[in-house]
Amino acid sequence: MSLPVESGILRSLSVSQLRRFALCERAWFFAKVLRLPERPLKARDLGTAVHAQLEYYLRTGQDVLGPFAAAGKLFLPAPGPDLLVEEHFGQPSPLFADGVPLAGYIDLVNPRRLAEGVLRVTDHKTTKSIASYAATPEQLASAEHDAGIQMVGYGYWAVLAAERFPGLKTLELEHLYFQTHGARLARSVVATVSVERVRDEWHTHVEPIARRMRDVARAASPSQVKPTWSACQKYGGCSFQAQCLNSQSQGSKPMALMDRILKPQTPPTTHTASAPAEAPTTPPAPAQAAPALELAAVLPPDAPKSDPVLASIPAPEQPAQAASDEAPRRKRRTKAEMEAARSAEASLSLFVDCVPNCPAEPLAGYVGRMVAKIEHECGVVDIRVAPNDSPLAYGKWKGVLAATIRAEPPEPGTYAALGVVGSELMQVAVEALEPLCGTGHFIRGVR
Structure with missing residues (x-):
C-alpha cells in the first residue's frame, strides 16, 4: 500500500513507537x-546488558547471567533450538x-505448547x-494501556504469521521483570x-x-x-522536557496573539466587581472566595492590573484605587505561603539555566504537572491562550500558576530549571519559587 508524501516519516513503525506515541505525542x-x-x-x-545476557543464555545454554538476570532464571524456559529468541518480525512483515x-x-517466543x-x-523488562x-x-x-499496546502487537504478529504457528488459539502475553534496585527480585x-x-x-x-500519528x-x-504532562517523569524521565515547555512560546500564532493582548496595562471593561468568573476554579464561585483573594497577591509584575475584586485584600468593598496599588506587589504572600517558605527554606535548591555538580531533577516535569492541574480545573487546553471569559484570560494565568x-x-530536593529564557511558564515558576529557596539555594546561571 502506497503512503502519502506527508507521512514519509511513517514508512515503517515499531510497537515501541506506537507505545511511546500513546504515552506522549509531543x-x-x-x-x-x-x-x-x-x-x-x-x-x-x-x-541492554541484562537483555544480552538473557539472549545468550537462551540461545546457547551457557549460564552467563549476571546477578539481576539470574534472579529470574526460574521463570525462563530451558534453553533449546526450538525457542525463538530475539525473533524478527520478518521481511516483509505481516x-x-x-x-x-x-x-x-x-525477546522470546516459546512454541512448546503449540x-x-x-x-x-x-x-523482558528491567x-x-x-x-x-x-x-x-x-x-x-488491553491496548488501551501503553504496556498492552506492545504485547497485543506481538500477539497479533503471531496471529498473522499463521503458517509458522498452526493451530494457534490462545496467547500468553508475558512481561518478565528483573528488579535492578534493592533486593534481587524477578x-x-x-x-x-x-x-x-x-x-x-x-x-x-x-x-x-497509527492514523493519529499521520496527522502529528x-x-x-x-x-x-x-503534550501529556503526566508522562514527563515516566521511564526515567523524558529527554525533551525543556524543549517541550519552550516550544509553545516560540513562534506559534496563538502565542504571538496572546503577547499582543498582554501588552495593554488595563484589561477590558467587560468584567465587573461582582463577576464570579475571576475565581481560579471552575465557575460559578462567589466573589469573596478565598482562592480568588489569594491569587491577586502573587501576580507577577508584568501582569495587567487586576480589577478591584481580584486585587483587593481583605474584602471586595475596599476602595478600588487602594486595591489596584496593592496588586503588583510581588513579595506579598499569605500566611500559608510564608509558612511553606520557612519549611522549604533549608530543603529546596534551584539552579536556573545552569547545571549543578550534584544530582538534580528537571523542574520542567513539576511545572508541567502544575500546568496540567490548572488546565484541568479551569477546562482549558492551554492556560496561556485561555478564552476571554476564563479566569486565566488577560495574563491572569501567571498569578494562578x-x-x-x-x-x-x-x-x-535539588532542581534544575533549564530553558527559562524561552519559556514564560518556566519564568513564572522560577519567580514563584525563588522566595521559597533558602539563602544560597537559588543559583542563576550567568548569560
Missing part, C-alpha cells in the same frame, strides 16, 4: 519527526497498522521497583487472551493510534502537538 514528535538526540540513561544501558508496516524484534493451541510471547512499576495482566491484555506477569481478543484490540485501539507527523512545530506553585511547592 515526545514522539521530538524523537521521531525532529529526530532530536535523547540523553543517555544508566538504567537503559543496564537493561503486521500493519493503518497501512504502515511494523518492524521489530520479540500442540495445545497455546503460544507464549515474552518481553525496573528499579517491581512493586511500583510492573503491569497487571489486565493491562497487558516476577512473571502473564495475560492469557484468545486470538479473537488480540485481533479486536489491535483494530479497535491500535489502528486509530505533518505538524509544522512541536507547539501544534499535544504562581499561587498554585507556592501553595504546592515541589518535594524537597
Whole structure:
C-alpha cells in the first residue's frame, strides 16, 4: 500500500513507537519527526546488558547471567533450538497498522505448547521497583494501556504469521521483570487472551493510534502537538522536557496573539466587581472566595492590573484605587505561603539555566504537572491562550500558576530549571519559587 508524501516519516513503525506515541505525542514528535538526540540513561544501558545476557543464555545454554538476570532464571524456559529468541518480525512483515508496516524484534517466543493451541510471547523488562512499576495482566491484555499496546502487537504478529504457528488459539502475553534496585527480585506477569481478543484490540485501539500519528507527523512545530504532562517523569524521565515547555512560546500564532493582548496595562471593561468568573476554579464561585483573594497577591509584575475584586485584600468593598496599588506587589504572600517558605527554606535548591555538580531533577516535569492541574480545573487546553471569559484570560494565568506553585511547592530536593529564557511558564515558576529557596539555594546561571 502506497503512503502519502506527508507521512514519509511513517514508512515503517515499531510497537515501541506506537507505545511511546500513546504515552506522549509531543515526545514522539521530538524523537521521531525532529529526530532530536535523547540523553543517555544508566538504567537503559543496564537493561541492554541484562537483555544480552538473557539472549545468550537462551540461545546457547551457557549460564552467563549476571546477578539481576539470574534472579529470574526460574521463570525462563530451558534453553533449546526450538525457542525463538530475539525473533524478527520478518521481511516483509505481516503486521500493519493503518497501512504502515511494523518492524521489530520479540525477546522470546516459546512454541512448546503449540500442540495445545497455546503460544507464549515474552518481553523482558528491567525496573528499579517491581512493586511500583510492573503491569497487571489486565493491562497487558488491553491496548488501551501503553504496556498492552506492545504485547497485543506481538500477539497479533503471531496471529498473522499463521503458517509458522498452526493451530494457534490462545496467547500468553508475558512481561518478565528483573528488579535492578534493592533486593534481587524477578516476577512473571502473564495475560492469557484468545486470538479473537488480540485481533479486536489491535483494530479497535491500535489502528486509530497509527492514523493519529499521520496527522502529528505533518505538524509544522512541536507547539501544534499535544503534550501529556503526566508522562514527563515516566521511564526515567523524558529527554525533551525543556524543549517541550519552550516550544509553545516560540513562534506559534496563538502565542504571538496572546503577547499582543498582554501588552495593554488595563484589561477590558467587560468584567465587573461582582463577576464570579475571576475565581481560579471552575465557575460559578462567589466573589469573596478565598482562592480568588489569594491569587491577586502573587501576580507577577508584568501582569495587567487586576480589577478591584481580584486585587483587593481583605474584602471586595475596599476602595478600588487602594486595591489596584496593592496588586503588583510581588513579595506579598499569605500566611500559608510564608509558612511553606520557612519549611522549604533549608530543603529546596534551584539552579536556573545552569547545571549543578550534584544530582538534580528537571523542574520542567513539576511545572508541567502544575500546568496540567490548572488546565484541568479551569477546562482549558492551554492556560496561556485561555478564552476571554476564563479566569486565566488577560495574563491572569501567571498569578494562578504562581499561587498554585507556592501553595504546592515541589518535594524537597535539588532542581534544575533549564530553558527559562524561552519559556514564560518556566519564568513564572522560577519567580514563584525563588522566595521559597533558602539563602544560597537559588543559583542563576550567568548569560
